[in-house]
Amino acid sequence: MLLFNLKSSRYGRFAALAVPLFVLLCILFFTRDPLPGPLPRQPTPQSTPAAPAPKVVAESPNEGTHKSIPTSRPVSSAPSGDVVGGAISGIADKVWQSAKTTHLTDDQHDWIDSWLAKNPSFRYELLTDASALTFVRTHYAMRPDIIEVYETLPIPILRADLLRYLLVLAEGGVWSDLDVTCDKAVADWVPEEYRDEKIEMIVGLEFDFEWRGEGTPIASQFCNWVFAAPPSSRALQVVVDAVVAKIKEIAAMNRVSIKDLTLEMLPIDVVDVTGPKIMTIAVLESLHQLLGRTVDDRDFHAIKKPKLIGDVLIMPGVAFAAAQNGYPSDQGDALVTHHYAGSWKEADAEAKEKKKQKQNGGA
Incomplete structure (x- = not known):
């Protein structure tokens, strides 16, 4: 027992001296300054060139419903967001066009570029046959008659x-046909005196004729290769209703469904069914509804500058159809140029010839 106590006492004194010494050495070791020397080499970052921003022809009016349409030679589009009340009060800063596919010619790309160059803040959208069908189904769900037609x-x-x-x-x-170039910024289309007026549609004279007398059809005609309007335009609604009704009428007259209609079945020219003539008549009818009086050639024949009748701004012949009107020098500037590259007239002429042959054969 005595031996054990002596050993314990000796070990205790040793521990009392060793432990503080050990702690002191640890502190000195872990807090010492590192020895000078070369730092380890870091890998040099490799610079990666930034990818060019993608360009698109079309921007979807309903995000998630339509996708941007790339083309073989993309055209840059303005920043998103339609500005209502930008270039023309109440009318969205946007240009619409359509084509069968996105495979466009160099001329067509150049014509598109003219709209974007003259109106850099505008959005631009090109719809193909497929995306157009989606658009109509989406926006006209409450009008099944329009979708059906x-x-x-x-x-x-x-x-x-x-x-x-x-x-x-x-x-x-x-709206602009694909074969139309913009010669003057849309912001400059409306004269100062009408800038604060409510404009439901902007149309231009394609044919400018004198009034032919009471009971005669309208002689003049507005072109439909370029026009502008606000959303839910009162005048344009009358146009759509007139066109849909006319197509149904022709199908019923031929005792066929709309899907079985052919060009040869049309009793009148295309311009009278869906084109500029029926648009002209419908726009004037919308003004009759608004003003309670007949509006005809007497109201706008030979105008030298834009004229607001009711809520429709009518442009002189030089504005949208300078060539058709003989390039008049007293009507201001041409706003657009129509290059007449459309091919529908060939199909129309062929259909008329077939109809003529059929009638002669049946005589």
Whole structure:
């Protein structure tokens, strides 16, 4: 027992001295400054060139419903967001066009570029046959009659005419055929005196004729290769209703469904069914409804500058159809140039010839 106590006492004294010494050494070791020397080499970062921003032709009016349409030679588009009350009060800063596919010619790309160059803040959208059908189904769900006519109508030019009215009626903006160039910024189209007026549609004279007397049809004609309107335009709604009714009427007259219509079945020219003539008549009818009086050639024949009648701004012949009106020098500037590259007239002429041969054969 005595031996154990002596050993314990000796070990205790040793531990009392060793433990503090050990702790001191640990502190000195872990807190010492590192020895000078070369730092380890870091790998040099490799610079990666930034990818160019993607360019698109079309921007979807309904995100998630339509996708941007790339083309073989993309055209840059303005920043998203339609500006209502930008260039023209109440009318969206947007240009609409359509094509069968996105495979466009160099000329067509150049014509598109003219709109974007003159109106850099505008959005631009090109719809193909497929995306146009989706657009109509989406925006006109409450008008099944419109969807039925557009879906089943087999004649391309009639569908193309109807589509332009439907696009602008739904979202507003400027419609332009693919073979039209913009010569003057849209912001400069409306004279100062009308800048604060409510404008439901902007149209231009294609044919400018004198009034032919009481009871005669309207002689003049507005072109439909370019026009502009706000969304839900009152005048454009009358145009759409007139076109849909006319197509149904012709189908019933031929005792066929709309899907079985052919160009040869049309009793009148395309311009009278869906084109500029029926658009002209419908726009004037909308003014009759608004003003309670007949509006005809007497109101706008030979105008030298834009004229607001009711809520429709009518442009002189030089504005949208300078060539058709002989390039008049006393009507201000040409706002657009129509290059007449469309092919529908060839199909129309062929259909008329077939109809003539059929009638002669049956005589």
